[in-house]
Amino acid sequence: MVSLIQHLAILPILLPLAVGAFMLLFDERRRLFKMVLSLATLAALLAIALTLVVLVDMPTGDRWSTIIVYPLGNWPPPFGIVLVVDRLAALMLLITTLLASATLLFAMARWHKAGPRFYTLFLLLLTGLNGAFLTGDLFNLFVFFEILLAASYGLVLHGSGTARVRAGLHYIPINLVASSFFLIGVSLIYGVTGTLNMADLSRMMPTLEPQSRMLFEAGAAVLGIAFLVKAGMWPLSFWLPTTYAAACAPIAAMFAIMTKVGVYVILRLFLLCFGDEAGASADFGALWLYYGGLATIVFGVIGVLASQSMQRLGGYAVLVSSGTLLAAIGTGNSAVISGALYYLVTSTFAIGAYFLLVELIERGQAAGADVLAVTLEIFGDPEEDIEDEDEEVGVAIPATIAILGGAFVACTALLAGLPPLSGFIAKFAMLSALMNEAGDIPISHWVFVFVLMASGLATLIAMSRNGIRTLWVPTETEIPRVRAIEAIPVGALLFLCAAMTVMGGPAMRYMEATAQILYWPSEYSRDVLGTASAGTISGAPIAPVPASSQGGAP
Amino acid sequence: MMEMILSIGIGVFAASGVWLLLRPRTYQVIIGLSLISYAVNLFIFSMGRVRIDVPPVLKSGAPGDPATLADPMPQALVLTAIVIGFAMTALFLVVLLAARGRTGTDHVDGREPD
Numbered sequence: 005m006v007s008l009i010q011h012l013a014i015l016p017i018l019l020p021l022a023v024g025a026f027m028l029l030f031d032e033r034r035r036l037f038k039m040v041l042s043l044a045t046l047a048a049l050l051a052i053a054l055t056l057v058v059l060v061d062m063p064t065g066d067r068w069s070t071i072i073v074y075p076l077g078n079w080p081p082p083f084g085i086v087l088v089v090d091r092l093a094a095l096m097l098l099i100t101t102l103l104a105s106a107t108l109l110f111a112m113a114r115w116h117k118a119g120p121r122f123y124t125l126f127l128l129l130l131t132g133l134n135g136a137f138l139t140g141d142l143f144n145l146f147v148f149f150e151i152l153l154a155a156s157y158g159l160v161l162h163g164s165g166t167a168r169v170r171a172g173l174h175y176i177p178i179n180l181v182a183s184s185f186f187l188i189g190v191s192l193i194y195g196v197t198g199t200l201n202m203a204d205l206s207r208m209m210p211t212l213e214p215q216s217r218m219l220f221e222a223g224a225a226v227l228g229i230a231f232l233v234k235a236g237m238w239p240l241s242f243w244l245p246t247t248y249a250a251a252c253a254p255i256a257a258m259f260a261i262m263t264k265v266g267v268y269v270i271l272r273l274f275l276l277c278f279g280d281e282a283g284a285s286a287d288f289g290a291l292w293l294y295y296g297g298l299a300t301i302v303f304g305v306i307g308v309l310a311s312q313s314m315q316r317l318g319g320y321a322v323l324v325s326s327g328t329l330l331a332a333i334g335t336g337n338s339a340v341i342s343g344a345l346y347y348l349v350t351s352t353f354a355i356g357a358y359f360l361l362v363e364l365i366e367r368g369q370a371a372g373a374d375v376l377a378v379t380l381e382i383f384g385d386p387e388e389d390i391e392d393e394d395e396e397v398g399v400a401i402p403a404t405i406a407i408l409g410g411a412f413v414a415c416t417a418l419l420a421g422l423p424p425l426s427g428f429i430a431k432f433a434m435l436s437a438l439m440n441e442a443g444d445i446p447i448s449h450w451v452f453v454f455v456l457m458a459s460g461l462a463t464l465i466a467m468s469r470n471g472i473r474t475l476w477v478p479t480e481t482e483i484p485r486v487r488a489i490e491a492i493p494v495g496a497l498l499f500l501c502a503a504m505t506v507m508g509g510p511a512m513r514y515m516e517a518t519a520q521i522l523y524w525p526s527e528y529s530r531d532v533l534g535t536a537s538a539g540t541i542s543g544a545p546i547a548p549v550p551a552s553s554q555g556g557a558p
Numbered sequence: 559m560m561e562m563i564l565s566i567g568i569g570v571f572a573a574s575g576v577w578l579l580l581r582p583r584t585y586q587v588i589i590g591l592s593l594i595s596y597a598v599n600l601f602i603f604s605m606g607r608v609r610i611d612v613p614p615v616l617k618s619g620a621p622g623d624p625a626t627l628a629d630p631m632p633q634a635l636v637l638t639a640i641v642i643g644f645a646m647t648a649l650f651l652v653v654l655l656a657a658r659g660r661t662g663t664d665h666v667d668g669r670e671p672d
Contacts, residue, residue: 170668195605
């Protein structure tokens with residue numbers, strides 16, 4: 005039984021991969037079949053993610069938390085590759101699955117028809133995301149990043165249209181170059197340490213020699229660039245708003261988690277390799293993250309204020325949230341990071357809900373609005389129109405505009421960080437932790453406080469201006485026809501944020517425990533490497549292996 | 559000598575790749591990306607230390623002494639990186655053609671500069 009539960013760790017990767025590949029065997033006319041299959045997969049993933057969250061929360065032995073280690077093929081780490089489920093990974097898994105369920109449900113109303121192989125690409129994206137969260141090994145991280153990027157290239161272009169192709173022309177090369185940086189960083193680190201296992205790297209950090217340490221730091225910095233491109237740190241983020249604005253609504257909503265993958269990896273590697281136990285390298289790059297994060301917030305805020313279209317505003321809101329997270333990681337304070345984790349969950353759901361909502365609101369706008377050009381290109385096709393009308397006569401929610409407006413207000417409160425919703429709690433948690441630090445508060449922290457406050461105010465101004473312009477001012481627009489299946493995901497995401505507000509205490513406690521565990525990299529290494537870790541390898545990449553076990557090596 | 563040639567090769571590939579990447583035509587960009595990926599692949603390979611005439615895997619029955627063996631890890635990594643890089647280049651080529659067809663120009667911004 006114990007071993008069965010242990011195999012849960014690999015299911016979030018295998019399940020969507022297998023189902024996604026299986027669906028390639030059927031052509032596009034079997035849409036209902038694919039729909040049901042994808043929903044079932046997501047339901048299973050949700051159950052697995054919940055189980056994993058519960059499992060890692062259970063105390064083992066003398067500690068109040070568990071780390072599930074899954075060595076693939078039972079090769080002992082660091083020689084084999086491992087999957088590691090700790091609290092942070094389980095949390096990210098759960099957020100991803102929840103967001104994916106909402107966006108998939110939304111896409112089932114109409115967007116899944118806009119192009120071929122939607123469900124397969126979507127499930128492959130999930131494979132990549134889950135893999136990136138679960139892996140305990142740098143090279144596998146690269147492989148899963150490539151899987152999720154390959155799927156995302158397809159999804160950005162989903163629905164086709166000139167605007168999307170044009171955005172893809174920027175999005176794809178930038179990520180290909182970032183992947184090259186990733187490889188250079190990984191191989192430099194391997195050349196210095198002879199290992200790619202994150203836990204092993206963390207264990208070796210304090211004992212590195214000075215000249216190796218310099219190379220290691222160079223490798224980590226190059227690696228960091230790859231993740232910061234994903235996370236959208238200024239000045240590596242100019243591709244982001246255009247791409248997010250061009251992608252179709254459910255995909256843009258799903259991409260809300262993509263920047264968080266970059267943030268997640270930075271958080272994990274930064275604390276594993278450059279935490280307090282890292283000897284001379286402790287806090288390497290913290291200042292870069294901190295000021296880079298602040299610059300990203302400022303850039304995002306300017307973009308939010310300057311945005312004409314609501315999708316672009318969403319893109320810049322993504323930048324504001326990743327900037328906030330990066331700056332919070334840069335402070336290196338575990339209480340601030342627990343607030344930041346709470347903020348990560350809230351902002352992911354809020355931005356997801358926002359992108360879905362914007363599509364619903366703008367559906368009613370007069371034709372010819374240039375923002376709609378992309379959407380019109382797809383739905384302006386006469387044949388498509390007839391088909392759509394037949395299906396969409398269904399349930400038109402009464403007082404649609406009131407509901408959409410209410411949801412928009414909730415999104416505004418979440419993104420701007422106003423009470424009573426969880427955006428406020430998140431910002432409050434980060435700021436109060438920053439203010440409660442022992443000793444004098446340095447000026448740089450006041451800058452963070454100020455920038456965070458100003459970003460909230462600017463988001464509020466920009467969003468209320470946009471809300472008034474689209475929801476109140478137009479008189480000639482027709483009421484958008486919204487089907488229940490499209491309203492439910494938006495409502496569900498906002499409900500999750502509301503639930504996080506009501507359950508603020510338990511949620512914050514979970515985040516605090518998660519942040520504290522991140523600050524004990526030695527525990528993580530001990531768990532991952534097992535008891536045999538002490539000094540089995542020292543610089544030499546290959547350890548003597550008994551000749552009899554050679555058969556399995558490729 | 560061998561190290562010198564290898565590092566100059568990587569440098570030339572990377573430099574040409576970066577220059578091409580910054581050019582305005584999509585075809586130049588994709589060639590630039592390919593050159594950069596060659597540079598990166600060679601770089602990964604060289605991180606296993608450049609050695610001549612040494613087997614990458616243990617011989618059965620022989621004692622395992624790392625000093626007499628080439629490191630097989632970077633060779634495995636570079637294989638994966640080549641495959642992935644190749645697939646991504648092919649994928650980008652499709653987008654490139656789509657953009658050419660849709661916008662009627664091969665400029666990376668999808669429109670000719672004024």
